[in-house]
Amino acid sequence: MSNDKPRFEFLKQTLLGATSGALVLGLTIWGISATGTPSGTPTGTPTTTATDTPTANPAACSVKDQSADARLGTLSAQVIDLASGKVLYDNGGKNPAITASSIKLVTATAAMQALGPNFRITTKVVYSAAKPDTVVLVGGGDPTLSRLATGSSVYSGAPRLSDLAQQVNDWALAQGITEIKHLVIDSTLITGSTWESSWPIAERTGGYQPLITSLMVDGDRANPKAATSARSTDPTGRAAREFKKALGAIAANADISSGIAANGASKIAEVKSAKLPTLINYMISASDNTIAEYLARHVAISQGLPSNLESIQMGYQKALNTMGLDWAGVVIKDGSGESKNDLISPAFYNNLMAKILGGDANLQSVLKGLPISGKSGTLAGRFGGKNSVARGQIFAKTGSIYRAYALVGYLNAKDGSRLAFAILASGSATNKNTKLAIDNLATGFYNCGLELSND
Numbered sequence: 001m002s003n004d005k006p007r008f009e010f011l012k013q014t015l016l017g018a019t020s021g022a023l024v025l026g027l028t029i030w031g032i033s034a035t036g037t038p039s040g041t042p043t044g045t046p047t048t049t050a051t052d053t054p055t056a057n058p059a060a061c062s063v064k065d066q067s068a069d070a071r072l073g074t075l076s077a078q079v080i081d082l083a084s085g086k087v088l089y090d091n092g093g094k095n096p097a098i099t100a101s102s103i104k105l106v107t108a109t110a111a112m113q114a115l116g117p118n119f120r121i122t123t124k125v126v127y128s129a130a131k132p133d134t135v136v137l138v139g140g141g142d143p144t145l146s147r148l149a150t151g152s153s154v155y156s157g158a159p160r161l162s163d164l165a166q167q168v169n170d171w172a173l174a175q176g177i178t179e180i181k182h183l184v185i186d187s188t189l190i191t192g193s194t195w196e197s198s199w200p201i202a203e204r205t206g207g208y209q210p211l212i213t214s215l216m217v218d219g220d221r222a223n224p225k226a227a228t229s230a231r232s233t234d235p236t237g238r239a240a241r242e243f244k245k246a247l248g249a250i251a252a253n254a255d256i257s258s259g260i261a262a263n264g265a266s267k268i269a270e271v272k273s274a275k276l277p278t279l280i281n282y283m284i285s286a287s288d289n290t291i292a293e294y295l296a297r298h299v300a301i302s303q304g305l306p307s308n309l310e311s312i313q314m315g316y317q318k319a320l321n322t323m324g325l326d327w328a329g330v331v332i333k334d335g336s337g338e339s340k341n342d343l344i345s346p347a348f349y350n351n352l353m354a355k356i357l358g359g360d361a362n363l364q365s366v367l368k369g370l371p372i373s374g375k376s377g378t379l380a381g382r383f384g385g386k387n388s389v390a391r392g393q394i395f396a397k398t399g400s401i402y403r404a405y406a407l408v409g410y411l412n413a414k415d416g417s418r419l420a421f422a423i424l425a426s427g428s429a430t431n432k433n434t435k436l437a438i439d440n441l442a443t444g445f446y447n448c449g450l451e452l453s454n455d
Helices: 004-015 024-031 100-115 161-175 233-250 276-285 289-302 309-319 345-356 361-369 384-390 434-451
Strands: 074-080 087-091 122-127 134-138 182-186 255-257 267-272 394-401 404-412 418-425
Touching: 074 100, 074 345, 074 434, 100 276, 100 289, 100 309, 100 345, 100 361, 100 394, 100 404, 122 161, 134 233, 161 233, 161 267, 182 233, 233 255, 276 289, 276 361, 289 309, 345 361, 345 404, 345 418, 384 434, 394 434, 404 434, 418 434
Parallel strands: 134 182, 182 255
Antiparallel strands: 074 087, 074 418, 122 134, 122 267, 394 404, 404 418
């Protein structure tokens, strides 16, 4: 079709009665470009521009060897250029795969969208005038509430039972109440099962996940100061006993029972968690499963859904409905990623990452806790040896459950480009050494930058 115009020019000149010689005709036909200016092209084929026919990128920086590592098992991975949205590398990128703890990025984003940066979780004590010797401790779904009167638990800035107890004592003194005979525990906020059926029991006994109840202290850890510490079979009971102890002499003989705060009951004490960005920061940097599960429930509540496991995915979808994410094939069973049944594709993660990085400051604050390659969080001890070239340049959430490993985030490539990436590896071939294989692949992405090839 590009040769049609020169022929038309020839016909036009003929009809106008032009009588130029053969040389002049040749110059007329071949020396005039499509814009009527000299083309300087010595042949009859017009120069093709990028808008006419897109050409393949001649650059080829391959990560074929890294992606073929048997330790990656079944690999689903994708890389995109965040500036253009172009997919640079795709290996089953649209295939939903086991997410492990990388799902905490979804949890954090949904929480920030649904709850906002000023969100704090409240634990309160109420009473009814008709029962002046009875107080009700109402669990608000705050796993950071601490039984430590001094010092810090694993949760920085956590509210304390001792402060709550002091407020109750101050109220009692002002009201002339000398004894609390009955301590009622309202733990009805969170409903349904306290344990996802696919979670291994070892996650509780080994110290990674508690039973999810409306009231607990220190994430139900046996040792409030240890991130990994055995959890109990009765988080609510532990919290109730600790609160009675904190109340001191006024409740020394009080009985403890379960119940529901009466409508219209008066609030006499309350404490609040740290603000949401602080909770998210710790959840991501330390990969804290406990905070993740509670934020998932609060997202569901904010969307008018029951506060149970079954509501988590719908809560996330409603909270993130303005982001244009493709939820086809996505399966979310929990907020922490401990379920082997959580399935999300690398393409979903990259789209989410692009929306986070392109969003407002509140949304971008979700990423402040991301581990940094060789520097911080769960990546502090990784990216050594030949991968040390990427130290400090990869910002990503790790994931690790039985036979499933992940690394999801973004990186500042060697060529100055910024890429979003997701690597999900699973199956019987995976083991603890899969982390190194993932690091090798991520370093390949870093080295290649925009020249990354799918070959």
